[in-house]
Amino acid sequence: MAQTLEQALADFSPGLPFAVAFSGGADSTALLLACAQRWPGQVRAVHIHHGLQDEADDFERHCQDLCQALNVPLAVRRVQAGHAPGQSPEDAARKARYQALAEAVQTEWPEVHDIALAQHADDQVETLLIALSRGAGLPGLASMPAHWQRLGLSWHRPLLGVAGAALREGLKAQGQSWIEDPTNVEERYTRNRIRAHILPALAQTLPAFRDTFARSAAHAAQAQEVLNEVAAQDLAHTGVPPRILALQQLSRARQALVLRHWLLHHHATTPSAAQLNELLDQVAACLTRGHRLHLKVGQGFVRREGASLAWHPA
Numbered sequence: 001m002a003q004t005l006e007q008a009l010a011d012f013s014p015g016l017p018f019a020v021a022f023s024g025g026a027d028s029t030a031l032l033l034a035c036a037q038r039w040p041g042q043v044r045a046v047h048i049h050h051g052l053q054d055e056a057d058d059f060e061r062h063c064q065d066l067c068q069a070l071n072v073p074l075a076v077r078r079v080q081a082g083h084a085p086g087q088s089p090e091d092a093a094r095k096a097r098y099q100a101l102a103e104a105v106q107t108e109w110p111e112v113h114d115i116a117l118a119q120h121a122d123d124q125v126e127t128l129l130i131a132l133s134r135g136a137g138l139p140g141l142a143s144m145p146a147h148w149q150r151l152g153l154s155w156h157r158p159l160l161g162v163a164g165a166a167l168r169e170g171l172k173a174q175g176q177s178w179i180e181d182p183t184n185v186e187e188r189y190t191r192n193r194i195r196a197h198i199l200p201a202l203a204q205t206l207p208a209f210r211d212t213f214a215r216s217a218a219h220a221a222q223a224q225e226v227l228n229e230v231a232a233q234d235l236a237h238t239g240v241p242p243r244i245l246a247l248q249q250l251s252r253a254r255q256a257l258v259l260r261h262w263l264l265h266h267h268a269t270t271p272s273a274a275q276l277n278e279l280l281d282q283v284a285a286c287l288t289r290g291h292r293l294h295l296k297v298g299q300g301f302v303r304r305e306g307a308s309l310a311w312h313p314a
Helices: 005-010 026-038 056-070 089-108 121-133 164-174 190-205 209-238 244-248 252-267 273-285
Strands: 018-021 043-049 074-078 114-116 147-150 153-156 294-297 300-305 308-313
Touching (some): 018 026, 026 056, 043 056, 043 089, 056 074, 074 089, 089 114, 089 153, 209 244, 209 252, 244 252, 244 273, 252 308, 273 294
Parallel strands (some): 018 043
Antiparallel strands (some): 300 308
């Protein structure tokens, strides 16, 4: 059974004081209200003004009014994120939002080290289905983590076990209004089409889908954690940058694992499946000193430099 909001917060133990990312929508409103009631005087709020919609100024005013009524300090940051070639606008906006949230907290309240986000069980299912539609590996199937470290802060998603409908019902019971983002019903976005058409069908066919999908995502996350440990050990053996001969002593699957780990953790880039397969083929073909290797990988190029591989940005 999905959690209630009260059960979810009973399992949530942030460092105090902490901040809530507050868009003014139903989910973040429910989270902010519940946190302000549970930890009075210990909650801060950050609103990101994207400037992408005519209603953005109204969203900000709504957030200011509610925070004033709750006696919750509010910081507002304006973000207009451009995207790099090969990067989706959504990904660019997400990265800019996280950066702005961290900057706001660290500037306004240096004593705050934890930020709570309002993604819930339906968001987790949508993320998993999108990952499946893209043929994602374990990192994608693990979906959204409940807790992680980034930009010098601890980030939390305490509502991943709570259905979105339960949050809205709770707000209605309190007579609390929220903002409806008009883009949430635009079906040109995959996530909105899933929400409108697939989730209702899943609820009818597989009533426990939120819980079972969450377990699958947790299994994937656990397996990925083990693979990360193996990859780190293999990278220590092959060296940084990886030595070609040492790579060739590993199975192809472990070569793929260690190369992904090296590119992500040392160069913040991720190869496509096709790029990684071509790189593995080229590593296998490096049997003579004169064999050249120069491949587009992620946002740059992998080259052979002597006995090792090297990655250079484009």
